[in-house]
Amino acid sequence: MKKIVILLGSPRKNGNSERLAKSFATGAESQGAQARFFRLHNMNIKGCSDCRQCWSKGKHCIVADDMSQLYESIDHADVIVFATPLYWYSWSAQIKAVWDRMLPYVSDKAKTTVKDKQSVLLVTAGDERDDVFDAVLESFDRSASLLGLKLAGKICAHNVYDIGDIEEGNWLDQAKELGASVGKVN
Template identity: 45%
Template sequence: MGDKKILTMLLGSPRKGGNSETLADALAAGAAEKGYEVRKVRLAGMTLKGCLDCRRCWSTGTPCVQRDDMDKVYADIEAADTVALVSPLYFFTWSAQIKPIFDRLLPFYAKESPRVIKDKKTLLLSVAGDNEAEVFDGLLATYRLTANYLGWENAGEVCAHGIYTRGEMEEKGAAWLEAAKELGRGL
């Protein structure tokens, strides 16, 4: 991984430059202050197939037998010291753009895996139009269980509610933007 630490941000919003990405940019700014190299991986527009549960992981010399954009995502996750999972809240959970990532990490937990992705830090950033913080309960539970399963250290969570239309994060999300920036500074 070299001397410079890497923060890989998996952007799970279909909106480029939307509220979720604005929140991620605040995290990136804080991490950059600490000397991190920040990599944005915009998942919208990528071809990310679902896991086939074929149990042929590594049989072709690569993590998965499927050939799609997950190969790039694998490389970015492997290179990262910290992985930020950034997703708008859709029906109380992950967006469809980010969900395949979790399912396709199975190769790294197969017995025959020549590589591991444990011992990373992870962060959750999420934004919802709903006004109640409780709408994130399901997402938070899934995130925490997933981080634990992956062997990743939960380095923090920022779940911004009451932010929906484009630009609202800048207009009324100052506290969440500062919280995300502080998480970056704390890496």
């Protein structure tokens, strides 16, 4: 059974990016996968201070906050899903803090790695044009490459701002299909 960690980067409960993530999870779970959601807005995750003390006290990071829960789940996951609304052409603050705190996985002292785990990007934007995703896509691609993550898929849903806009079009179907594909045991 595949274990999937879904990081919800939106402060809006049941907003468009969360609905997209839930549809992805439904597809994955239909193939026997297990999905675990983390609502980042409700967690205490501090920013990285770039202290380079990763692993110095036997754990990922010396900062004592809720990121320790994410590290544990990410360590045991097969798939990491980054679900976020687009804010100023990039990540929401909630999910950006998590990206910054992935530094222990590329440390020379790393005791665990995310190399070869699958990654998925689910991002929504109210903008009508799909080129508004360019910056977040570049950030995702470069970060995933640095970490050694394998791309399992991306969905960039545009023209979805108000809660429920994601119901229009076929975004949720695409997410469910991607989830089913990722959820299969090879």
